[in-house]
Amino acid sequence: MSRRGVQLTIAVGAVVMAALVVASTGRPVPLLARPSAFVATIPPLPTATPPLATTTPASRTITRPPAPFDPSPILVALVQILLVGTILVVLLALARLLVALVRTPHVTVHEEPTFAIPLVPAELLEAARERLRDLESGEPRNAIVAAWLDLEGSAAATGLPRLPAETSTEYTERVITVWAVDRERLADLAALYREARFSAHPLGEEHRSRAIGDLRVLIADLERVADEQASADAAAHADAPTGAGATARGTGSPHREAP
Numbered sequence: 001m002s003r004r005g006v007q008l009t010i011a012v013g014a015v016v017m018a019a020l021v022v023a024s025t026g027r028p029v030p031l032l033a034r035p036s037a038f039v040a041t042i043p044p045l046p047t048a049t050p051p052l053a054t055t056t057p058a059s060r061t062i063t064r065p066p067a068p069f070d071p072s073p074i075l076v077a078l079v080q081i082l083l084v085g086t087i088l089v090v091l092l093a094l095a096r097l098l099v100a101l102v103r104t105p106h107v108t109v110h111e112e113p114t115f116a117i118p119l120v121p122a123e124l125l126e127a128a129r130e131r132l133r134d135l136e137s138g139e140p141r142n143a144i145v146a147a148w149l150d151l152e153g154s155a156a157a158t159g160l161p162r163l164p165a166e167t168s169t170e171y172t173e174r175v176i177t178v179w180a181v182d183r184e185r186l187a188d189l190a191a192l193y194r195e196a197r198f199s200a201h202p203l204g205e206e207h208r209s210r211a212i213g214d215l216r217v218l219i220a221d222l223e224r225v226a227d228e229q230a231s232a233d234a235a236a237h238a239d240a241p242t243g244a245g246a247t248a249r250g251t252g253s254p255h256r257e258a259p
Contacts, residue, residue, distance in 0.1 A: 010093050117178055120226040124154035128219045135215065140208040141196045147215060148193035151176070169193065181221035189214040 131147035152168050155175040162171045169190055176186055192211050196203055 010090060010097075118158045118160070119229050120179060120222050121154060121157040123157045124151070125219065125222055125226065127151065127154045128215060128222070132212065132215050132219065135208060135212050140203045140205065140211075144192050144196040144203070144207065144211045147211065148172075148189065176218070176222075179222060179225040181225070182217050185214040185217045189218070 127150040128147075131143075131150050135143045135147055137143075148169075152172045155172045158175055158178070160175050160178070166174070173186060173190055177183055189211060192207055192214070196207070
């Protein structure tokens, strides 16, 4: 039972219980309509009166008290059964709600998969450098849009898959932030792209300057990461033994012990 269903059950049960309490404490209502009082009118007795004097005796009214209400045993039993059933339903709903609130949900923690950070594609750096030159001239709106679209096209060269519910802009941001770059600058450049592509107001030199500054910082960060990756790769190759040396060490003459 959902939490909304439990709350609805509790509310209905409370209303029914309140109605039963009011009905039990109030004045009993008879099932069949009965007269509240029996009024008997006694006609006056005929009397001999003189022809000159006529008198009309007043009629007498007798009021009897109402008969006491005697409920049927079947009706009493039905009311008791309904009351007990309502109480049981309310108690059951309260118990389920209490168990649902007290029970601690079982949370399974999944570790994030680890993967090797890919190398910075040369296409990404080259496209960023070209668009940086294009941003310095031309109409600001078109230059900003073209710069970001080139980044989107070059981001696919990393080989990272795109999520099903991910837009191209979100995918580009996620791919570039794989490396140690300035995230604020990247977010600002993405915001400028959205503003340039989906807005109607004109963009001026202030927007151009922001885009140029953001792209310069990103290019510098990507070049630094590419240099670090190249240095690490060269060091790894230098530390690895060559095939000829390993073969010589493995097939050398055995050491002879002196007699």
